[in-house]
Amino acid sequence: MIDYLKKLNEPELYQDLVEYAINNKVPIIKEDGLWLLKKIIRLVNAKNILEIGSAIGYSALHMASIDGDIQIDTIERDSKMIEQAIENFNKYDLNHQINLIKGDALELDLDTLRSQYDLIFIDAAKAQYQKFFLKYTTLLKKGGIVVTDNIIYHQLVNGHHNNISKNTQSLVKKIDAYNHWLQSLDDYSTTFLSIGDGLAISERIK
Ligand code: SAH
Ligand code: MG
Numbered sequence: 001m002i003d004y005l006k007k008l009n010e011p012e013l014y015q016d017l018v019e020y021a022i023n024n025k026v027p028i029i030k031e032d033g034l035w036l037l038k039k040i041i042r043l044v045n046a047k048n049i050l051e052i053g054s055a056i057g058y059s060a061l062h063m064a065s066i067d068g069d070i071q072i073d074t075i076e077r078d079s080k081m082i083e084q085a086i087e088n089f090n091k092y093d094l095n096h097q098i099n100l101i102k103g104d105a106l107e108l109d110l111d112t113l114r115s116q117y118d119l120i121f122i123d124a125a126k127a128q129y130q131k132f133f134l135k136y137t138t139l140l141k142k143g144g145i146v147v148t149d150n151i152i153y154h155q156l157v158n159g160h161h162n163n164i165s166k167n168t169q170s171l172v173k174k175i176d177a178y179n180h181w182l183q184s185l186d187d188y189s190t191t192f193l194s195i196g197d198g199l200a201i202s203e204r205i206k
Helices: 002-008 015-023 031-043 058-065 079-091 126-139 166-184
Strands: 048-052 071-076 098-102 117-122 140-149 188-193 199-204
Touching: 002 031, 015 058, 031 058, 031 117, 031 140, 031 199, 048 058, 048 126, 058 071, 058 079, 058 098, 071 079, 079 098, 117 126, 126 140, 126 166, 166 188, 166 199
Parallel strands: 048 071, 048 117, 071 098, 117 140
Antiparallel strands: 140 199, 188 199
């Protein structure tokens, strides 16, 4: 099915990054998840975007490529990833639209960021999702959107837990707790989807 949809959807961009990600086990967003993320950005006309977890810059490049007046701040702590991301932003000549912020998103001073984002994409350490959400949604405008990736984590969340390590089990529990916490928020309306590795689309309603 995905191959059929692939042909109908947009041409594949940044295939060299996809190849690099596969060869180096970099967990970039799944293709259908990306289609939805980009469609949301278009539909809500998001111009100021914050991403937590740049990796090699694949999703940031895709988001920036939608429109020349989109600005992206993207946070990454891993120095090897930072190097690759910068190289890729230069290679595709989108560095004027993408601002890479180096450091741990949990320690970063919020003053270094813009104050009103239209959309926040949470795609960093999965055990910390709630902390990222609480910290960075202080910078989300009313009516803004938070997209969280990997909320079903390889189908393991709410799935069968045989043959998975203690660490993975604990991670799965944390993602599950995050999903239920998101669901309980009064000021957000969230839809949980099994697209890609699972996406939660939360809209700030208060
Ligand atoms: N959004 C990317 C994939 C990100 S993978 C894409 O789809 O193309 C997750 C990245 O988050 C990793 O590179 C990891 O180093 C980074 N990360 C994890 N925890 C972080 C933190 N606390 N602060 C900053 N970056 C973090
Ligand atoms: Mg992800």
